[in-house]
Amino acid sequence: MELFANQVLAGIATGAIYACMALAVVMIYQAIDHLNFAQGEMAMFSTFMSWQMMQWGVPYWWAFILTVILSFAGGILIERLLFKPLAKAPVLTNVAGFIALFAIVNSVAGLIWDFTIKQYPTPFGSSPFLGSQLISTHQAGMVGVTLLLLAGLYFFFQFTRIGLAMRAAASLPESARLVGINTSWMIALGWGMAAAIGAIAGMLIAPVVFLEPNMMGGVLIYGFASAVLGGLSSPLGAVIGGFLVGVFENLAGTYIPGVGNELKLPIALALIITVLVVKPAGLFGRPIVKRV
Amino acid sequence: MTMMLNVKDLRAYYGQVQALHGLSFSLNEGSLTTLLGANGAGKTTTLRAICNMVRSTGAIEFEGKPIGNRSTENVVRLGIAHVPQGRGTFTNMTVEENLQLGAITRGDKKNIVADIERMYDHFPVLKQRHTQQAGTLSGGEQQMLAVARALMLRPRLMLLDEPSFGLAPLVVRDLFRILGKINREDKVTILVVEQNAQLALELADQAYVIETGRIVMSGNAKDVANNEDVRKSYLGY
Numbered sequence: 046m047e048l049f050a051n052q053v054l055a056g057i058a059t060g061a062i063y064a065c066m067a068l069a070v071v072m073i074y075q076a077i078d079h080l081n082f083a084q085g086e087m088a089m090f091s092t093f094m095s096w097q098m099m100q101w102g103v104p105y106w107w108a109f110i111l112t113v114i115l116s117f118a119g120g121i122l123i124e125r126l127l128f129k130p131l132a133k134a135p136v137l138t139n140v141a142g143f144i145a146l147f148a149i150v151n152s153v154a155g156l157i158w159d160f161t162i163k164q165y166p167t168p169f170g171s172s173p174f175l176g177s178q179l180i181s182t183h184q185a186g187m188v189g190v191t192l193l194l195l196a197g198l199y200f201f202f203q204f205t206r207i208g209l210a211m212r213a214a215a216s217l218p219e220s221a222r223l224v225g226i227n228t229s230w231m232i233a234l235g236w237g238m239a240a241a242i243g244a245i246a247g248m249l250i251a252p253v254v255f256l257e258p259n260m261m262g263g264v265l266i267y268g269f270a271s272a273v274l275g276g277l278s279s280p281l282g283a284v285i286g287g288f289l290v291g292v293f294e295n296l297a298g299t300y301i302p303g304v305g306n307e308l309k310l311p312i313a314l315a316l317i318i319t320v321l322v323v324k325p326a327g328l329f330g331r332p333i334v335k336r337v
Numbered sequence: 338m339t340m341m342l343n344v345k346d347l348r349a350y351y352g353q354v355q356a357l358h359g360l361s362f363s364l365n366e367g368s369l370t371t372l373l374g375a376n377g378a379g380k381t382t383t384l385r386a387i388c389n390m391v392r393s394t395g396a397i398e399f400e401g402k403p404i405g406n407r408s409t410e411n412v413v414r415l416g417i418a419h420v421p422q423g424r425g426t427f428t429n430m431t432v433e434e435n436l437q438l439g440a441i442t443r444g445d446k447k448n449i450v451a452d453i454e455r456m457y458d459h460f461p462v463l464k465q466r467h468t469q470q471a472g473t474l475s476g477g478e479q480q481m482l483a484v485a486r487a488l489m490l491r492p493r494l495m496l497l498d499e500p501s502f503g504l505a506p507l508v509v510r511d512l513f514r515i516l517g518k519i520n521r522e523d524k525v526t527i528l529v530v531e532q533n534a535q536l537a538l539e540l541a542d543q544a545y546v547i548e549t550g551r552i553v554m555s556g557n558a559k560d561v562a563n564n565e566d567v568r569k570s571y572l573g574y
Contacts, residue, residue, distance in 0.1 A: 206441060213427055213438050220425035223388070224486065225413040225442035 051179045052295045058184035060291020062253065064191045065246035066261075066268030067275065067283035068198070069239045074277045075215045076235020077128070079139050080269065083146035084243055085261030087123075090150050091116040091244030092251045092260075093158050096165060105168050109248060113241045120240025124233045132229075154258040165251035187249045194242065195284045202280070211235060263310060267294075270313040274320050276330025285329065290316065340401070341366040341494055341526045342387070347395035349379070349386045349550075356382045357393070358550040364494070364543070369520045369527045371541040371558065373534050373571055379550040380530040381422055384496045388412050388419050399494070414442050418487035422498040426479050426486075428472030432463055435471050435482055439489025449489070456485040459515055477508035484512070488519065495519075497529040501536065509533065513540050534571035538562040546571075 069088065073081045081087075095112035099105065127146065131139055169186030202208040214221040214231035221228050246268075247261065254260050267290055275286025290313060297304050297312050304312070320327060342364040349357040357379050364370050374380050386393040388409050397405045404412055413419070418439075427435050436456060440449045457464035460481040466474060471482060480500055487495055497516070501509040517540055520527050531537035538544060544561040546554040554561060561567055 206437075209434060209437060210441050212430070213441075216429055217425065217427055219390070220421070220427060221438075222390075222409040223413060223419050223421060223425060224438050224490070225410045226438075227408075227410050 048299070049296075052299050053292050055179045056292030056295035057188065057288050058180045058291070059295065060271075060288035061184065061187040061191045062246070062250050062264060062287075063267040063271040063290050064284040064287025065187070065194070065249060066243070066264055067271035067287045068191070068194060068280055069243040069246055070265075070268050070272040071275075071277060071280050071283040072198075072239035072242055073235060074272070076211070076232050076239070077139075078215075079136065079143070081239070082140070082143040082265075083150060084239065085265030085268070086147050086150040086154070086258075087116070087120070087240055088243035088247035088250075089258060089261045090154050091119075091240070092165070092247035092256060093154055093258075095244075095248055096163065096251075096256055097158070099166065105166060109168075109245075112244050112248065116244035117237040117241040120237040121233045123240070124236035128236070129229065129233070132232075151258050158258070160258055163256040165248075165256040167252040171252070183252055190245065190249060191284060191287070194245065195280060198280045207234075266310065267291075267313050270317045272327075273317050274327055276327025279327070279329040282327055282329025286327070339366045340364070341368075341399070342528070343396075343398040344383075344387070345396040345398075347383070347386055347393060347397065349382050349391050349393040351382075351391065356391075356550055357386065359395070360547065360550065360552055362545050362552055362555065364526055364528055367520075367524055367526055368543050369517070369529070369541045370543040370545065371534075371537040372528060372530045372545050372547060373537065373561075373567075374547040375570075376532075377549075378547045380547060381498055382550075383547070384419060384421075384498050384528070384530060387496060388417065410442075413490070416490065416493035417496065418490045418492035418494070419496045420483045420487045420498060420500060422502065424479050424483040426471045426474075426482060428470065430471055431468050432471050432474070432482060433467045435486050436463075436489050439486035440491075443491065452489055452491070456488060459488075459519075460485055477504045477512075480504060480508075480512060481515075484516070488523075488525070492525055494526045494528070497527065499530055499532060501531060501533045509536060516540065534567075535562075538572075 069084055070080060073084060091112050094115060095108045098108040098111060127142060131142055167183040169183045171181045171183050174180045174182045174185040202212060210226045211231045211234060214226050214228040218228045250264060251260065271286035271290045272283045274289060275282025294309050294312055298309055340363050344363065345361050347357050347360040348355060360383060372380050372383060382391060385391040387397060389407060389412055390409055396403060399415055399417065404415065427438060433453065436453050440452065443449065462478055463482060463485060471479065474482060484500065500512055513536055516527060519525050529537060538558050538561060541558040544556065544558040545552055546561065546567060554564065554567065
């Protein structure tokens with residue numbers, strides 16, 4: 046029983062990583078109806094920027110805030126320069142755009158900062174959290190930041206006018222224009238917010254997985270799995286999905302013989318497929334009620 | 338009487354197909370005008386062209402200013418509310434959120450709450466359902482919501498695309514009564530496209546008839562209603 050509890054706890058800790066990434070995935074999916082394959086690379090690049098600032102002597106939290114702001118601006122810039130021209134193009138064109146962005150960001154990061162693994166600091170410390178050996182203060186901090194982020198997003202979308210406008214633009218662009226919403230800028234804003242959330246995720250993940258250009262590969266797949274599990278239309282679902290995937294992955298690794306560490310990633314993929322087959326809207330995705 | 342909307346030589350295209358062939362008409366401030374015509378005559382296209390939702394040429398002036406080059410959202414921001422065919426309801430949002438979206442461009446935030454209450458006075462059924470997802474409303478209720486959402490803009494001009502479509506006759510009567518009230522009391526100029534010609538001509542003070550993208554008749558609604566051709570083609574007697 047204690048083993049089970051410990052594994053659940055450890056799962057929640059890793060789940061926080063996925064939850065963070067899933068939030069960014071949901072953000073962009075809400076805005077543009079596509080999954081951004083370059084999301085992880087953008088987050089990695091942001092993390093490198095913050096690392097560079099710290100190398101130059103900027104204190105952690107200043108670097109953190111500056112990176113979030115720069116990433117927000119960078120996300121908007123990417124949308125305006127690369128994806129706005131593709132707005133009316135077929136899905137595959139967009140997918141090609143995402144993959145190109147993935148490759149470019151990855152190589153540019155490698156070019157600037159090379160591919161050696163770097164240590165990345167944590168603001169929360171890495172001592173055992175409340176005496177538990179399985180969860181560190183950093184991981185507890187991540188869980189906290191993820192929940193704060195979720196609360197912030199919830200507030201933004203439910204109680205601010207711009208949040209309402211963004212939701213409207215995402216669900217029915219033509220009607221949104223007819224009430225005077227500039228849908229094109231709402232999409233750009235979605236990109237900016239996704240990039241900023243991705244940056245936060247990256248900076249929190251880096252102390253765990255270490256900093257290098259390929260750090261987000263596995264994480265992004267788990268992020269996708271979490272977002273799909275929770276429902277691509279629901280930030281709350283994404284976060285719960287993240288924790289569930291983390292716990293599920295840990296329990297499977299512990300209790301299913303032969304799974305171990307090596308087979309954890311296929312579990313995420315199996316999860317994506319199972320959810321898509323059984324409950325395509327995800328656990329918390331809002332089914333659209335329609336009266337005919 | 339001052340001119341609210343002036344359209345000259347409007348031509349509209351869907352890809353290669355031309356849907357409007359040089360349409361000209363104007364709306365007086367405070368008027369309630371109806372645009373009649375058979376299916377495919379170009380009524381919806383005319384409304385869509387005013388809001389720049391379809392490719393068009395020609396001159397469109399709103400309160401004396403050309404608006405032909407403005408994007409849809411910038412046309413709306415001038416105070417032109419468009420209730421589209423199919424109502425354009427945000428079905429996965431609540432009734433109240435739909436109303437708030439109608440006022441999303443307004444700067445006078447403190448009046449919005451009062452305006453929502455005013456809409457609930459016009460359409461009491463919306464108040465009963467204000468926390469409900471708009472997609473669960475009946476067709477008539479959704480049409481009322483669409484009109485209320487458009488009014489939340491505090492528009493100077495309201496364009497309505499077949500508001501009676503798919504509604505029970507009693508509901509249509511009710512809706513048209515409210516439109517007349519809005520036109521008189523709130524001084525909103527209204528252009529309504531309708532298949533239900535009889536009802537539209539009763540309500541309107543001006544009427545235009547279009548056929549295959551051209552205006553074929555215009556004038557006082559009563560005169561148009563008494564015209565023999567119109568009676569035969571649209572009123573059925």
